[in-house]
Amino acid sequence: MIDFDNVSMRYDPNHTALSNLTFHMAKGEMAFLTGHSGAGKSTLLKLAALLERPTNGKIVVNGCNYKRVSRRKIPYIRRNIGLIFQNPHLLPELTVFDNVALPLVIHGFSHQEIQKRVRAALDKVSLGNKERCYPKGLSGGEQQRVGIARAVVNRPALLLADEPTGNLDPDLSAEIMNLFQEFNEVGVTVLVASHDLPLIASMRHRIITLKQGRLFDAGAQLQWQANHVQEEGVLV
Amino acid sequence: MSLSDRWHKLLERHAHASVSSLGRLWRTPFATMLTLLVIGVALALPACLYVLLGNVQSFGQGWDKGAQISLFLKVSVSQATAQDLASQLKQRDDVANVTYISPQDGLKKFQAQTGIGDIVEDLHSNPLPAVLEVQPTLSVQTPKSIEALLTDLKRLPQVDIAELDMQWLKRLYTIIEVIRRGVWALAALLGLAVLLVIGNTIRLSTQNRRQEIEIIKLIGATNSFIRRPFLYSGMYYGLFGAIIAWILVSITISWLNVPVVQLAKLYSSQFSLHGLGFLGGVKLACVGIVLGFFGSWFSVNRHLRANEL
């Protein structure tokens, strides 16, 4: 589903956000993305959602080579990816229903189809009774769930979430993660960036760790720790 | 998806965009009204001048119905030849009527008009030539075709001098032409101003809705989807601005019309100012809509291009 081949990203010439990153995610897989602040998690997700173009390397998502996607075609790629952010990015002037309906309106679905799908998505995130509310009248967790409903209402094949639980208390965080797992169970590929190590460790999915823009595997981590301890030992 | 489905979908999207942008204008009534007034005044000024110019032109046309060419015949031409020539000229398409005035009649007329009969009576012979007064048909009463008729008549061998009575008519037309160009130049400048006002208003609203645009881009909105409501807003500004301009023009014209009618009555004329009329109103609305469309088109595209990857 996601293929990064030797991908590098530099926002400015002397600072590398991602360097020579190669990784693969199978269709229907769920994985977590973690790493220190500034490790490049958001950058990776932005590249996967075609919000940025890489400086080098090849990215193929859902069978589509991003290099070949012209600017005009980007919107159509986005429609097949559900994006969720720490801040749910809702439109304050629209009701919950209209916010969730937005991707369908953009896609040009019929009125009846929109009604049906929005209701289903809101039920899925247990907000069926709040469709007439405005985002301002919702709690942080509820807003985040509206954001998730909007991301899945189009039934995308891929969900990308960037610290979706960053603002939420542990119970709500677990609830949201379970929601992602439910989507994954019906075949959606899910990649979630998160700091919440205890929570993601409890979920038994692959964990991809980034460190200064590079992939950081467990073996290397042990090696690094060993080296570090040794260095410290020498210093002490 | 069938073609009619696609049409249906497109129509639905346009309906959605047009209604929602109308609602958006309605939600900020004060700001919207202010912008509309600026546009209305900017459109009303050239529209007013345009209408007044049209009135001057039709006023001038009323006068040139009296345009007349006097042919002073050579002294050698006999009365019979002159009358022959008169009936010959009457056959022409561009001539409505020809009146023969013999030297004797001319002298009598001259005496009656000037009241210097005594001096004339002292003369032993009549110094006046025979005159043919030619009235052009109404359809040729433009300065150009009258001019053409005049040069034709000048070439006739029997004619000594051909004179158009109303040289001032030509001057009037020249002055009107100068004013007309002035009005167009002013209209172009003020049209540009309307374009800029609408462009700037839309630029501000893209700025205010920057986040919203960003968000709907994230969920797969195409540029044309994002552009559509802004284009409708621009066209609404143009349309409603034009309606305000139409009202301003109507008020101005009817206000001016009162003294104009009084003045015309003094000259026992039925003249009265005409306003923009229905067609003029439609034209004004079209101009407003087109300016609004392009003003917002430029603004939105600039915004979209600046935020593209």
Ligand SMILES: Nc1ncnc2c1ncn2[C@@H]1O[C@H](COP(=O)(O)OP(=O)(O)OP(=O)(O)O)[C@@H](O)[C@H]1O
């Ligand atoms: N738009 C940008 N312009 C310039 N540099 C950027 C931009 N976005 C990210 N960076 C840089 O790229 C690096 C990776 O940033 P990124 O946002 O991917 O980190 P992150 O892992 O998501 O961090 P966090 O956990 O704090 O969200 C950082 O050094 C950051 O300063």
Ligand SMILES: [Mg+2]
């Ligand atoms: Mg981040």
